[in-house]
Amino acid sequence: MNGTPPTSDRIMMLINGYWATGIIGASASHSVFTHLEAGADTAVLLAARAGISERGARTLLDGLVSLGLVEAHDGRYRNSPDAATYLVDGRPECLSDFARLKMGHMGALSDLPDVVRAGEPLTNAVVEVADNPHWERLVTAIAAQSAPVAAIAAETLRLADAGEISILDVGGGSGVYSATWLKLNPAARATQLDWRPINAIAARRLADQGVADRFTCIDGDFHTTDFGTAAYDVAVYSHIAHQESPEDNIEIFARLRDALKPGGTLVLNDYVVTDDRGGPPFALVFGAEMLLKSRHGGTWRRADYQSWLTKAGFTDVTFQSTPSPATLVFAR
Known part of the structure; x- marks a missing residue:
């Protein structure tokens, strides 16, 4: 067969898709995108501005880089264009409230197998x-x-x-x-x-x-x-x-x-x-x-x-x- 052989990477990301919901929701809850836009471009600065642990800040930043919402350059971070447009608090198209809301919906997905059966x-x-x-x-x-x-x-x-x-x-x-x-x-x-x-x-x-x-x-x-x-x-x-x-x-x-x-x-x-x-x-x-x-x-x-x-x-x-x-x- 020609082409790249199949790998499990994409499937693993999809199976663990709830991580994305959690990472974005937690970031929105702590205004991470807003602080990044205001210049808190390291984990240390972000932790101080957001009032969260440095370990927590670094974990969120790593997750957001993985999701393509934050870009990393020489140890500094900035919002991607999408995040800057749609996840910075106070902007008319900001979806941060929606991201926070969706964190509370994750548990309902455990009912989906029964719902699919019932229709x-x-x-x-x-x-x-x-x-x-x-x-x-x-x-x-x-x-x-x-x-x-x-x-x-x-x-x-x-x-x-x-x-x-x-x-x-x-x-x-x-x-x-x-x-x-x-x-x-x-x-x-x-x-x-x-x-x-x-x-x-x-x-x-x-x-x-x-x-x-x-x-x-x-x-x-x-x-x-x-x-x-x-x-x-x-x-x-x-x-x-x-x-x-x-x-x-x-x-x-x-x-x-x-x-x-x-x-x-x-x-x-x-x-x-x-x-x-x-x-x-x-x-x-x-x-x-x-x-x-x-x-x-x-x-x-x-x-x-x-x-x-x-x-x-x-x-x-x-x-x-x-x-x-x-x-x-x-x-x-």
């Missing part, structure tokens, strides 16, 4: 209930993932110059789409439909960003709450379709179409896989998260979205890749 999550694993304290941390942690995608969608739709438009964000969580778009367009108004505890989080965040006067919340379950008729220019359904069944997505898409004014646009954002289920890698792996936590969800194909949106009455469906693991879908 659905264990009873105590389902998170889609309004009073789950899980939402307080989750919706805040994932806001950074959606912020750049919301900006891309706004540019594609030219929302900054769209004038007095009305926006409906179904299951809007942190309110990141409303916040991004209202800041870009001072004439726009946005309405978010979500459970009361989640809307309270969004209202606080939009107040902090100075756009609360043009933001309204409807407390309710989007499965049963009326969206209205011909009331909105743009509707958003971001990171919701993956937790819903095909039948529920079709029904919700049809109601969203009815809620849009003539010529209005539905914006979807989700982890979408190719029709042959050959990629992208993150979207394929994310299916395990849905199996663990959702009764009917999954990572759906482009063909699924095309079919569902067509059945719901949309005639123009386009897909747009983003620098994130998610894909934007525009339906008119």
Whole structure:
């Protein structure tokens, strides 16, 4: 046989993948990336700035070098471009909160063999209930993932110059789409439909960003709450379709179409896989998260979205890749 003989190195790294979650989560917990960015470029300096042991600092730095998130040069360390962009505290796209959150999810993976056998999550694993304290941390942690995608969608739709438009964000969580778009367009108004505890989080965040006067919340379950008729220019359904069944997505898409004014646009954002289920890698792996936590969800194909949106009455469906693991879908 030609080529490099197989080795176990990659498989060992994958089997021990939880080390990566732990190393990144611990580094985020101690603001390692932030201290590196501020010049703490040795294990000694990092330990002093972060208030951790020198041995602990060196161990985290070694792990981060292995993961490609930190670069080592002559005994000094610096963030990789990815880490500098996405893991330094205070930056709008910072994923450190999400890294800390995921450390608490590692134990749930031990249930995966039983969940795979059953084809659905264990009873105590389902998170889609309004009073789950899980939402307080989750919706805040994932806001950074959606912020750049919301900006891309706004540019594609030219929302900054769209004038007095009305926006409906179904299951809007942190309110990141409303916040991004209202800041870009001072004439726009946005309405978010979500459970009361989640809307309270969004209202606080939009107040902090100075756009609360043009933001309204409807407390309710989007499965049963009326969206209205011909009331909105743009509707958003971001990171919701993956937790819903095909039948529920079709029904919700049809109601969203009815809620849009003539010529209005539905914006979807989700982890979408190719029709042959050959990629992208993150979207394929994310299916395990849905199996663990959702009764009917999954990572759906482009063909699924095309079919569902067509059945719901949309005639123009386009897909747009983003620098994130998610894909934007525009339906008119």
